Amino acid sequence: MFSCFSISAALPSDLNRSQSCQHLGGMFIVSLPYAVLHGGYWAIVAMTGIAYICCYTGKILVECLYEEDENGQLVRVRSSYKGIAKEVFGQKYGGKIVNTAQLIELLMTCILYLVLCGDLMIGTFPDGPIDARSWMMLCGVVLIPCAFLRNLHHVSMLSFWCMITHLIINFIIFAYCLGSAPYWAWSKVMFQIDILQFPIALGIIVFSYTSHIFLPTLEYNMIDRSKFTCMIDWSHIAAAIFKSLFGYIGFLTWAEDTEEVITNNLPNPTFKGFVNLILVAKALLSYPLPYYAACELIEVTFFKGKPKTVFPSFWALDGELKVWALGVRVIVVVFTILLAISIPHFAILMGLIGSFTGTMLSFIWPCYFHLKLKGNTLKWGDIAYDWFVIFLGFLFGIIGISTSFYALVEAFQIGLPF
Template identity: 65%
Template sequence: MFIVSFPYAVLQGGYWAIIAMVLVAYICCYTGKILVQCLYEEDETGKRVRVRNSYVEVAEEVLGKTIGGKIVNCAQIIELLMTCILYVLLCGDLLDGSFPGLIDLSSWIVLSTFFLLPCAFLQTLQSVSWLSFWCTVAHMAINAIIIIFCLTRASVWKWSEVQLKIDIWTFPISLGIIVFSYTSQIFLPTLEGNLVNRKKFSCMMHATHASAAGFKAIFSYIGFLTWGVATQEVITNNLPTQTFKIIVNVILVAKALLSYPLPYFAAVELIETALFQGRGISVFPSCLNDKKELKIWAIALRFGLVLFTMLLAIGIPYFAILMSLIGSFTGTMLSFVWPCHFHLRLRWYRMKWYEKATDIIIILLGLVFGSIGIYYSAHALAQAVHGLPTDPYKTHMPVAPKLVKISEPKSDNN
């Protein structure tokens, strides 16, 4: 979904952003594979046996049930809820760009949330999967429309506007957006466990990450070449005619609404597993009655979670910067640091020296990327809240002195 902001990432990071799209894809592919390796142990005969079923169980094994599982669980919930917030905010941005001046951004966000309230009744992954299917159909249509339009403008592409230098105030924002787009580690243990042939997991990871990196790099590059420095945070807002923009944005709004249920459902599942399994097992009673139906108060809490994402979307209406901040925080930990740390702790004596070196380098990269990204994204968000440019060097630009015509004094003949 967030590929619509990738041309904006090229605006902020130039060619280095495109390189980062490929590099981060490689790192996330690697860390996804080693995370799944942590689910297995070898028995007396040397056969691999799956002894863990989730990211949280791996964390509990390494860091302990008291701290490890809770930390990773909180990070996953934050990542999923922030994804929900971004979908709601994206709907508002798209509608506001399609119908400027009709109502304000906050009103569009509230209107979009109205269509998301039925998500509170979702109880099975089967229902979510059908919504995700139609989401994919809309996604393919949008990508095709934008790419075809950009190719028709190839004769006027702005090659010279792609920068080679790194702007330290904007590149970390691009990097955070890129990292956030590859954070699939939350779902990989479940995905691998449901494969018909688990031996093909590595092949699947290579194919998906290679194709994702290639498509994102090409899409971002030609998208930026088409509009250059005028590229907006959501690329569809750059479309030339209002009618064309409305058609594309409405399809994209439908896709965003259809994308919302999956992270929302996953977040609800994690919250209910952690807090609502019943007295004696968790802090709060179970959300289900004897007939496995949601209790009234449980439905109310789910409604409240939808409204919570709406309120945060209204309170922080900066799509790309918010996405960067989340990617720099939870994205680097879930996709870079923790998988490598857990891999080193669980398989240290069975690893070759270069595997250990690779894990350590990725941990250091994750910590550096995360720290820099959090600082600069938070700074950019603070600047944006105050209506200032995200680059501080553009905040205090010298103002040209106003030229005032001074009349010559009249000669005094007396």
């Protein structure tokens, strides 16, 4: 299994690998038991089914990077998701469409980290003088130095230790849940679907698998690209098994009391505080990855200097970041803070993002690109399956966005706690 992950180290794609890993098995799995609360066994089925679909669409997306030459050999003629979009949607709008979706996903991921910090801190200090929004703002202020980042070499190393820390925390939570096995609420897992809440659960699950935007670079930097299929198969199998078990066992342990962030269910205040504070530290250390990627995307799109872009370059001739450019980066941090304190409902927000960018990037676009670029060579069964996934993407997206937005409005109207 591990031989499939033969990826070269210390490459510029560290950012892409780290983002991909975070989506496949990152911090946001703490909401999967909450998804089971509203979806029951159907949520567990969805964790497996969506993993299968995302694995398939990841493979066909990378397939769209290649074309056959006159000798029948596959040649990599495109380098990125953006390159594929330009080929399908046109040079003028293709890149802009994908960049917009990617920027939304990256910024919303940053916002989710801040909202998660607020939920964890208020769970640790429920009777403290500081509310959840204030915790989010304080955590955001701590992250303002991210504006000074010039490269991700050190952040990539921190990301590695973040992953190790998170695995330890997952083991602790699993151990606690298994220790509570005699009290598991087997009868509480539903077979029916909560029509209003299940689409939010679906959005959470889709978001947890969204890593397609990074797959082309990940595949390009593999030592042996022929093992990409093996790698993506095993990674999604492992993710599906782990997420299904985590969501199911977490819900069995706390049943109807399951909260949006599962660690807030831990009964011992000291133990809960210990776990939550470690997760807060991990969230803060994870924030620079999507933040830096968002700033890099903004820079490439708007700040490369004329005539390439409308605005001048971020960088002075001596290689230093200009003062006004630093201000732009600080504004990005402040923007994520303001949105976090404006929409402080973690699970609903994650469901909304998954229903929007998740379905577009992981369901609809890969299949549409596949049909447009490879349609002449596909069997009718492959064509039918691509259209089926596109249909599912639109179905999940429309219903998920509608119900998530309705849930957000309702949460603000009735004053649900943050």
